[in-house]
Amino acid sequence: xxIHSIRSQFPILDQSVNDHPLVYLDxxxxxxxxxxxxxxxxxxxxxxxxxxxxxxxxLGTKATDAYEAAREKVRNFIHAKSTQEIIFTRGTTTALNxxxxxxxxxxxxxGDEIVISYMEHHSNIIPWQQVAKYTGATxxxxxxTEDGTISLEDxxxxxxxxxxxxxxxxxxxxxGTINPIKEIxxxxxxxxxxxxxxxxxxxxxxxVDVTDLDCDFYAFSGHKMCGPTGMGVLxxxxxxxxxxxxxxFGGEMIDFVNLYDxxxxxxxxxxxxxxxxxxxxxGLGAAIDFLETIGLDAIHKHxxxxxxxxxxxxxxxxxxxxxxxxxxxxxxxxxxNIEGVHPHDVATVxxxxxxxxxxxxxxxxxxxxxxxxxxxxxxxxYLYNTxxxxxxxxxxxxxxxxxxxxxx
Amino acid sequence: xxxxxLDALYRQVIMDHYKxxxxxxxxxxxxxxxxxxxxTCGDRIRLTMKEEDGKIVDVKxxxxxxxxxxxxxxxxxxxxxGKDVKTAMELSKTFSQIVQGKEYTTDxxxxxxxxxxxxxxxxxxxxxxxxxxxxxxxxxHDKHSM
Numbered sequence: 001x002x003i004h005s006i007r008s009q010f011p012i013l014d015q016s017v018n019d020h021p022l023v024y025l026d027x028x029x030x031x032x033x034x035x036x037x038x039x040x041x042x043x044x045x046x047x048x049x050x051x052x053x054x055x056x057x058x059l060g061t062k063a064t065d066a067y068e069a070a071r072e073k074v075r076n077f078i079h080a081k082s083t084q085e086i087i088f089t090r091g092t093t094t095a096l097n098x099x100x101x102x103x104x105x106x107x108x109x110x111g112d113e114i115v116i117s118y119m120e121h122h123s124n125i126i127p128w129q130q131v132a133k134y135t136g137a138t139x140x141x142x143x144x145t146e147d148g149t150i151s152l153e154d155x156x157x158x159x160x161x162x163x164x165x166x167x168x169x170x171x172x173x174x175x176g177t178i179n180p181i182k183e184i185x186x187x188x189x190x191x192x193x194x195x196x197x198x199x200x201x202x203x204x205x206x207x208v209d210v211t212d213l214d215c216d217f218y219a220f221s222g223h224k225m226c227g228p229t230g231m232g233v234l235x236x237x238x239x240x241x242x243x244x245x246x247x248x249f250g251g252e253m254i255d256f257v258n259l260y261d262x263x264x265x266x267x268x269x270x271x272x273x274x275x276x277x278x279x280x281x282x283g284l285g286a287a288i289d290f291l292e293t294i295g296l297d298a299i300h301k302h303x304x305x306x307x308x309x310x311x312x313x314x315x316x317x318x319x320x321x322x323x324x325x326x327x328x329x330x331x332x333x334x335x336x337n338i339e340g341v342h343p344h345d346v347a348t349v350x351x352x353x354x355x356x357x358x359x360x361x362x363x364x365x366x367x368x369x370x371x372x373x374x375x376x377x378x379x380x381x382y383l384y385n386t387x388x389x390x391x392x393x394x395x396x397x398x399x400x401x402x403x404x405x406x407x408x
Numbered sequence: 409x410x411x412x413x414l415d416a417l418y419r420q421v422i423m424d425h426y427k428x429x430x431x432x433x434x435x436x437x438x439x440x441x442x443x444x445x446x447x448t449c450g451d452r453i454r455l456t457m458k459e460e461d462g463k464i465v466d467v468k469x470x471x472x473x474x475x476x477x478x479x480x481x482x483x484x485x486x487x488x489x490g491k492d493v494k495t496a497m498e499l500s501k502t503f504s505q506i507v508q509g510k511e512y513t514t515d516x517x518x519x520x521x522x523x524x525x526x527x528x529x530x531x532x533x534x535x536x537x538x539x540x541x542x543x544x545x546x547x548x549h550d551k552h553s554m
């Protein structure tokens with residue numbers, strides 16, 4: 001992996017922030033975009049902007065072809081069997097809400113169970129809370145082990161024959177834990193439950209094969225994988241999607257509209273009401289091309305090396321707590337606290353050094369409760385980060401410590 | 409190593425309030441309880457106040473958050489304690505102008521709150537500084553619209 005060539009394709013990285021060269025360590029929130037993606041979106045707007053699946057004119061056909069070509073790229077990228085299983089959404093949140101509303105509310109009843117874990121992002125908690133309230137089903141949490149992982153024994157102890165839905169994140173956005181989704185899917189299926197996977201943090205960073213995982217639904221966002229914001233994907237097994245009713249109605253998704261009743265288009269379009277996210281989909285296709293040129297295995301390996309290097313350096317600073325598992329079972333996410341310094345204050349000091357990290361609860365309040373903290377700081381890495389970035393980050397942490405030590 | 413910008417934000421007096429907060433705790437005989445939180449970052453403050461005949465007789469705060477939010481809460485309680493409600497609201501308005509880096513004129517004694525002027529250079533932190541004051545305004549507003 002030629003890191004200099006990669007960095008040169010991300011124009012945003014070549015700038016100073018607060019008089020220091022930018023070190024961007026917030027890719028788990030959103031990734032930066034390479035020139036090829038920016039140009040592809042530009043080109044769509046400048047050369048063939050048109051609505052899709054409507055007109056017969058040339059630009060409309062070109063836009064439709066590009067939009068549907070992006071669907072095929074996504075299918076191939078996550079190894080789904082058919083493009084009918086690839087639904088374009090606004091993001092992971094919308095994708096998970098679609099499953100909750102269209103599958104969960106309809107198929108669950110009082111006495112049924114929904115199983116999630118303590119490490120879920122709010123977008124994989126609240127939709128299920130709502131399903132539970134609406135149907136009378138019970139929401140259950142798989143506990144975490146001491147180092148912030150999920151043990152299969154705890155999975156087996158939590159899932160029962162009453163469990164109808166298991167919904168878990170592939171990679172924790174806070175702990176960086178990579179969950180054994182394939183094994184958990186098998187356990188869910190043995191009990192007759194469906195398996196939903198939040199792939200927001202996994203899809204950008206590792207090879208994903210939904211057919212091999214055998215999960216029933218898989219959700220992810222484009223903007224965390226070098227694509228545009230406002231664009232995401234819901235994968236679902238065809239036989240399940242076929243049984244499900246759309247949750248949005250209007251143009252684009254219909255077959256025939258009568259005065260009092262209407263019929264829906266076939267998959268995947270019955271779930272895509274209104275003018276879709278055309279530029280977003282085409283941009284996501286370009287992001288996939290970009291990532292595949294570099295190779296997901298190479299990206300994963302690079303991030304694994306970076307996080308290992310970062311953990312070694314950060315853990316040598318006295319008074320710093322790192323949350324989550326050891327580097328072996330961890331994606332490129334490093335969440336931490338400096339003793340006696342609030343994470344916001346750490347983030348502000350790092351920002352004055354040109355280093356962007358996230359501070360707060362990371363949309364995971366139940367996990368914060370489990371960690372017994374109100375907030376944490378998080379550095380997250382992607383393919384464009386370097387060991388020099390890690391060195392600057394570690395220097396920044398030392399500066400934070402020193403500064404607050406001096407003012408106290 | 410120079411900490412110029414940071415020194416402007418984290419003035420000694422702010423750190424003093426953070427380390428040794430004034431009026432920290434729960435007012436047992438208060439007649440107003442206001443819970444404030446900043447959902448994007450998890451900062452949380454509970455204000456308890458005793459208000460009688462338009463006067464803030466006593467006020468305490470309790471909560472968790474960054475140095476700026478906690479120091480600001482401490483300074484606020486120190487400043488408005490014993491003041492009438494109208495003055496407290498005026499102080500709140502002035503404080504909002506201070507942390508936004510706007511011009512302000514007032515005859516009122518501002519206590520330590522001008523130390524938070526440096527926040528205006530850090531737009532992401534303005535909400536931290538105003539959380540306790542928003543709580544104060546909410547409490548006064550709720551009481552007087554009852």
